[in-house]
Amino acid sequence: MARRSIWKGAISFGMVAIPSKLYSATEDIDISLHQYHKECGSRISMPKYCGTCQKMLTTADITRGYEVGDSYVPLTDADFQSLPLKSVKTIEVVEFVDESQIDLRCYDKPYFLASDEGGYKAYKLFVQAMAEAKLVAVAKLAYREKERLSVVRPYQGVMMLQTLRYAEELKDFADLRPVxxxxxxxxxxxxxxxxxxxxxxxxxxxxxxxxxxxxxxxxxxxxxxxxxxxxxxxxxxxxxxxxxxxxxxxxxxxxxx
Structure with missing residues (x-):
C-alpha cells in the first residue's frame, strides 16, 4: 500500500519554498476494547443523535461551529483554509536554535517531512545545512484546526517534524521536588x-x-x-x-x- 500523506504544502525557509508532504512517523498498536451491555452482551454504539429533532444523524447532517449564546457560528473546511495565516498552507520556519535549549516537556508527536515534486534539491540542501550547523528549525504549522509550534530536524537523511507544546501548556512542578x-x-x-x-x-x-x-x-x-x-x-x-x-x-x- 502506498504511503499516504496527511498534509501537503511547502516548507518556507527564508525566501526558499520547498514543496513537501507530511507523514505519520509512528502508529498505535494498542488492543481495541469496546463497551458491552452486561445484561444482553450487545456492543454499545455511540450514535449521533439530535435531542431537539429526536432523530439519528449521519456525518452529512453535522456541521462544526462556535457557540454564541443560544445560537452558534457555523464553520466549514473552507473557512479554516481561508484563515489569514501563512501556517495554513506553509510550514513557516521562524528561527534556528540548539535543540538542547528546548524543554523536554514540549516534545509531542513526530512526523516525517518528505519533498514533493520540484523541491528535491532544496530539501536535500536544507537537511544538510541543519546537520552541518548542528541546529534545528523552529516552525509553525496549522494542522487539524490548531496552529502548532514544531521543530524540524535532520533524521537519517530525511526531515523529521515534531510538534511542540506551548509554554502555557506546561505545568509547574516546583511542588514535586523532593524535600x-x-x-x-x-x-x-x-x-x-x-x-x-x-x-x-x-x-x-x-x-x-x-x-x-x-x-x-x-x-x-x-x-x-x-x-x-x-x-x-x-x-x-x-x-x-x-x-x-x-x-x-x-x-x-x-x-x-
Whole structure:
C-alpha cells in the first residue's frame, strides 16, 4: 500500500519554498476494547443523535461551529483554509536554535517531512545545512484546526517534524521536588556505582516491547480457553535502609553479568 500523506504544502525557509508532504512517523498498536451491555452482551454504539429533532444523524447532517449564546457560528473546511495565516498552507520556519535549549516537556508527536515534486534539491540542501550547523528549525504549522509550534530536524537523511507544546501548556512542578534530606557519601557512591553497573554502551530500542499489551493478549486468550492466569505480584515496599538496598542491587547486577 502506498504511503499516504496527511498534509501537503511547502516548507518556507527564508525566501526558499520547498514543496513537501507530511507523514505519520509512528502508529498505535494498542488492543481495541469496546463497551458491552452486561445484561444482553450487545456492543454499545455511540450514535449521533439530535435531542431537539429526536432523530439519528449521519456525518452529512453535522456541521462544526462556535457557540454564541443560544445560537452558534457555523464553520466549514473552507473557512479554516481561508484563515489569514501563512501556517495554513506553509510550514513557516521562524528561527534556528540548539535543540538542547528546548524543554523536554514540549516534545509531542513526530512526523516525517518528505519533498514533493520540484523541491528535491532544496530539501536535500536544507537537511544538510541543519546537520552541518548542528541546529534545528523552529516552525509553525496549522494542522487539524490548531496552529502548532514544531521543530524540524535532520533524521537519517530525511526531515523529521515534531510538534511542540506551548509554554502555557506546561505545568509547574516546583511542588514535586523532593524535600531536603541528607544523603551520605556512601549512599551517593553506591548509587553512582549501581547506575554505572546498569549502563550499556549502546541503547537498543528493539529489545523493548509493550509487556502490558502482551499480558493483556494472554489474558484474553486465557479467558477464551477458560484458563486462570497467575495473579500479579504486589508492588515492592519502600526500603528501610537505602545503602543496604543499593549494595544488594549492585551485587545482583554484577552476578547477572
Amino acid at each position: 531536603e534530606y541528607p544523603v551520605s557519601d556512601k549512599e551517593l557512591n553506591l548509587a553512582v556505582s549501581l547506575v554505572k553497573a546498569m549502563a550499556v554502551p549502546q541503547f537498543d530500542l528493539t529489545k523493548y516491547h509493550d509487556e502490558y499489551r502482551q499480558a493483556l493478549e494472554k489474558l484474553i486468550e486465557a479467558k477464551i480457553a477458560g484458563v486462570a492466569l497467575p495473579v500479579t505480584q504486589e508492588a515492592p515496599a519502600p526500603v528501610s535502609d537505602v545503602a543496604d538496598a543499593l549494595l544488594a542491587s549492585l551485587k545482583l547486577v554484577e552476578a547477572k553479568r
